[in-house]
Amino acid sequence: MAHCISAAAEAILDKEYKVLDKGFVRLVDYMGNDSRIVQAARVSYGDGTKSYREDSGLIDYLLRNEHTSPFEQVIFTFHVKLPIFVARQWVRHRTARLNEISGRYSVMKDEFYLPLPEDMAPQSDDNKQARASEPFPDDDAREMISALEAGQKRAFADYSALIGKGLAREVARINLPLSLYTEWYWQIDLHNLFRFLRLRMDGHAQKEIRVYADAMFEIAKAVCPQACDSFEKHLVAGRNFSGPEMDALRNLLDGKESGLSGKPEERFKAKLFKQD
Numbered sequence: 001m002a003h004c005i006s007a008a009a010e011a012i013l014d015k016e017y018k019v020l021d022k023g024f025v026r027l028v029d030y031m032g033n034d035s036r037i038v039q040a041a042r043v044s045y046g047d048g049t050k051s052y053r054e055d056s057g058l059i060d061y062l063l064r065n066e067h068t069s070p071f072e073q074v075i076f077t078f079h080v081k082l083p084i085f086v087a088r089q090w091v092r093h094r095t096a097r098l099n100e101i102s103g104r105y106s107v108m109k110d111e112f113y114l115p116l117p118e119d120m121a122p123q124s125d126d127n128k129q130a131r132a133s134e135p136f137p138d139d140d141a142r143e144m145i146s147a148l149e150a151g152q153k154r155a156f157a158d159y160s161a162l163i164g165k166g167l168a169r170e171v172a173r174i175n176l177p178l179s180l181y182t183e184w185y186w187q188i189d190l191h192n193l194f195r196f197l198r199l200r201m202d203g204h205a206q207k208e209i210r211v212y213a214d215a216m217f218e219i220a221k222a223v224c225p226q227a228c229d230s231f232e233k234h235l236v237a238g239r240n241f242s243g244p245e246m247d248a249l250r251n252l253l254d255g256k257e258s259g260l261s262g263k264p265e266e267r268f269k270a271k272l273f274k275q276d
């Protein structure tokens, strides 16, 4: 079977999807598409691509039933520019290959992430990891952004001065803040990209990584729209229910009370109404 080309992916190769104030994601290259998933799945039968509808049904079946290995046959190489604090979260996804700009080899650029006023929210009351949904009043937010910016300027001025004195780049950089932008090439297969996207497009993920995940999902849709459609249907919009929650669902379908109360009931409702 021939090399797989997606016209929509060819059209966006190298296009920068702007993310945050100075970041981007671009698709450098890809290998395989929806047809490759189908070819890989049918290899055991020596059977090739069938009609669009049958192929789409097979992809949906594979994803629904966690037959994940055919999805590993599709590969993406992304070029990403991102703040270091986002990169710290990103590298926890180990099933990828990456190559990052070296602060030992290159002088780092004066490029730092600054949030928008709408992103400057207080600590959340009910989630220890997150920010509240309402931002600070605009004047307060702008004052705090100025404080962040002043810190970035100071750190970069110190860095430049140390470089000017001849200090090795690998040492001069050590006080640069997490808001500094870095760049890398990141290569991953579709199965593991879906794992990354499922966690990082979710409302629990920090906004600053979520916007990258959203951009990458747009790119993935250009490469393999049918697989992405199944991913949205089963993994993004779907929910896993525990044994007691399944009992509660059966009770509700029988027209009875759920049988849950307190926190378990709250969690169940949040799942059901997509608030978790």
Ligand SMILES: Cc1cc2nc3c(=O)[nH]c(=O)nc-3n(C[C@H](O)[C@H](O)[C@H](O)COP(=O)(O)OP(=O)(O)OC[C@H]3O[C@@H](n4cnc5c(N)ncnc54)[C@H](O)[C@@H]3O)c2cc1C
Binding pocket: 092, 093, 094, 095, 096, 192, 195, 199, 200, 204, 205, 206
């Ligand atoms: C909202 C949110 C909050 C988080 N908060 C924190 C936090 O406070 N602190 C923190 O440390 N982390 C945190 N994380 C990171 C999280 O714990 C995971 O490390 C991250 O999401 C990567 O998930 P993963 O291990 O499934 O991914 P991957 O590393 O891509 O792994 C995918 C699968 O492959 C398996 N695998 C990977 N590498 C190997 C290997 N070498 N050998 C065998 N199996 C392997 C994994 O077990 C997993 O099943 C957070 C993540 C999210 C989404």
